[in-house]
Amino acid sequence: EVQLLESGGGFVQPGGSLRLSCAASGLTFSADAMSWVRQAPGKGLEWVSTISGSSGSIYYADSVKGRFTISRDNSKNTLFLQMNSLRADDTAVYYCAKLEGATMARNWFDPWGQGTLVTVSS
Amino acid sequence: EIVMTQSPATLSVSPGERATLSCRASQSVSSNLAWYQQKPGQAPRLLIYGASTRATGIPARFSGSGSGTEFILTISSLQSEDFAVYYCQQYNNWPRTFGQGTKVEIK
Numbered sequence: 001e002v003q004l005l006e007s008g009g010g011f012v013q014p015g016g017s018l019r020l021s022c023a024a025s026g027l028t029f030s031a032d033a034m035s036w037v038r039q040a041p042g043k044g045l046e047w048v049s050t051i052s053g054s055s056g057s058i059y060y061a062d063s064v065k066g067r068f069t070i071s072r073d074n075s076k077n078t079l080f081l082q083m084n085s086l087r088a089d090d091t092a093v094y095y096c097a098k099l100e101g102a103t104m105a106r107n108w109f110d111p112w113g114q115g116t117l118v119t120v121s122s
Numbered sequence: 123e124i125v126m127t128q129s130p131a132t133l134s135v136s137p138g139e140r141a142t143l144s145c146r147a148s149q150s151v152s153s154n155l156a157w158y159q160q161k162p163g164q165a166p167r168l169l170i171y172g173a174s175t176r177a178t179g180i181p182a183r184f185s186g187s188g189s190g191t192e193f194i195l196t197i198s199s200l201q202s203e204d205f206a207v208y209y210c211q212q213y214n215n216w217p218r219t220f221g222q223g224t225k226v227e228i229k
Contacts, residue, residue: 035218045158045166045209047218061217095165101213108156108213110168110177 002026002111004096009116016086016120022079022096022113030054030074033099035109036081038092038118046092049081050099057104064090086120093117124148124212128221134229135200143224145193145210153189154214160223161206169208170195200226 008020022034036048049070050059058070069082079096093115101107125148135141145155153173158166168177170186173193183198197204205228210221 044222045160045211045220047211047220050218059216100168100171106154106213108168108171108211109158109166110171112165112167114165 002098004098004111004113006094006096006113006116009094009118011119011121012086013122014087014120017082017084018086018118020081020083020094020096020116020118022081024077024079024096024098027098029072029077033057033104033107034072034079035097035099036070036079037095037097037109037112038090039095039115040089040092043092048094050104051079052104083118086118088120091118091120123217124151124215124219126210126212126219126221128208128210128224130224131222132225132227134227136229137202138199139229141197141200141204141226143195143197143208143226145188145195145221147191147193147212150190151212151214154212155186155188155193156211156213157184157186157195158209158211159204159206160209166209197226 003025005023033052035050051070067085071080095115097109097112099107100110127146129144155173157170160166174186185196187194207223
C-alpha cells in the first residue's frame, strides 16, 4: 500500500520561507512522478507543481513560479517543496500526491497524503 | 488555462436516490478527466479516471461519462458515506485544473 506523509507545515510571516517534505513508502519512488496540490481554507483544490521520477521534467502553476521549487531525493523516497517569498494567499493545506498514468503528459493524482497546513500571516 | 466548471454547487439528495453531477471544460480535454471525492478533514480520493474508468476499490454505484467538454458523474443510489464534495480535474493540458467542486448534501 502506498503511503505519503507530509511534514514541514507551520506558521510563517509574509516574505518568509518554508520547506515541505513528503515521505513515500510502498512504491518504487524513483519511477513515479509526484505533485503538490493545495487547498486554501474552505476553498477548492489548486495544482501547484509536478516533478517526474528522474527530475527531468518539472512544471509549476503560474501562481508559484519563481517562488516555489519542487525537488526529490530518490535515495530517501522523499519529495520536497521549497517555498520562498510566501504571501497570505499561499495559506493552505498542502497535499503531496503520486501521479498515475502511462506518460507525464497524461496522469492523474492517486493516492494523496493527508496534507500539512501552511499559514502565512503577520 | 482550461477552466473547469462544475454544476450545481450544491446538490441535496435523499439516501437511496440518484445524484448527477456535471463538469464542463472550457476547451476539449478528450477523455483526460478525473473525479475525486473529499470528505471533511480528509484528503481527496480518486474515484474515476479516463472520464469513465473506476479506480481500484470504488463501488459500482459510481459511474462517469462524457468526453470533449461535457462530463457527468453519477452516483446511482446514494449511501450515507457518499455525502461529500466532488471535484473534476482535467489532465489533458498544463496547468492541471480542477473544478470548484459540487457538495452533495443530505436532503
